[in-house]
Amino acid sequence: AQSVTQLGSHVSVSEGALVLLRCNYSSSVPPYLFWYVQYPNQGLQLLLKYTTGATLVKGINGFEAEFKKSETSFHLTKPSAHMSDAAEYFCAVSGTGTASKLTFGTGTRLQVTL
Amino acid sequence: DAGVTQSPTHLIKTRGQQVTLRCSPKSGHDTVSWYQQALGQGPQFIFQYYEEEERQRGNFPDRFSGHQFPNYSSELNVNALLLGDSALYLCASSLGLATGELFFGEGSRLTVL
Numbered sequence: 001a002q003s004v005t006q007l008g009s010h011v012s013v014s015e016g017a018l019v020l021l022r023c024n025y026s027s028s029v030p031p032y033l034f035w036y037v038q039y040p041n042q043g044l045q046l047l048l049k050y051t052t053g054a055t056l057v058k059g060i061n062g063f064e065a066e067f068k069k070s071e072t073s074f075h076l077t078k079p080s081a082h083m084s085d086a087a088e089y090f091c092a093v094s095g096t097g098t099a100s101k102l103t104f105g106t107g108t109r110l111q112v113t114l
Numbered sequence: 115d116a117g118v119t120q121s122p123t124h125l126i127k128t129r130g131q132q133v134t135l136r137c138s139p140k141s142g143h144d145t146v147s148w149y150q151q152a153l154g155q156g157p158q159f160i161f162q163y164y165e166e167e168e169r170q171r172g173n174f175p176d177r178f179s180g181h182q183f184p185n186y187s188s189e190l191n192v193n194a195l196l197l198g199d200s201a202l203y204l205c206a207s208s209l210g211l212a213t214g215e216l217f218f219g220e221g222s223r224l225t226v227l
Binding site for chain 1 (some may be wrong): 118147149154155156157158159162170172199204206214216217218219220
């Protein structure tokens with residue numbers, strides 16, 4: 001079984017500041033890990049994913065995340081926030097070989113202020 | 115290249131009624147998964163269809179059923195609607211069962227009164 005915990009339901013940053021969204025997971029098998037973004041009244045868009053190999057993964061729009069097995073974490077970062085980054089962000093986990101059955105966290109709403 | 119399309123986008127039903135939601139996968143995709151997203155929550159996996167068969171199922175009652183057609187499109191049916199079924203229903207498509215990246219549609223928002 002898998003589960004995801006996203007620390008902080010709301011995060012507010014200034015434009016140009018570092019974005020850090022936290023995600024911890026639990027999985028009984030080697031996990032696949034994902035970050036999705038959801039803009040208002042839209043579906044989910046994949047930002048990045050970790051399956052195997054390099055633990056630092058880069059995604060779209062300047063986001064990246066690092067898989068840390070010892071900490072069971074997969075935190076999402078972006079060096080400089082932009083107003084267009086304001087959205088809901090979801091971390092998700094799946095078991096190896098079952099990438100289409102995702103277990104999502106409860107989400108973190110990112111607010112970007114001037 | 116059309117992405118995942120869902121219909122209807124919004125609908126209102128009353129308790130006890132039945133609803134059918136439809137999904138056309140992204141071109142070239144053969145696997146369809148359905149998720150329920152309640153307000154303020156993350157999506158929850160309902161089930162997955164591949165080769166016209168339900169392959170995996172989440173923790174949802176039998177009131178939730180589905181179908182996949184030969185052209186890979188899919189339907190989600192919910193019987194005996196409850197107030198708690200009010201949610202955004204998301205369809206996602208992928209190529210294959212294992213490592214295919216999920217592409218999500220914009221969802222069907224169901225309100226049960």
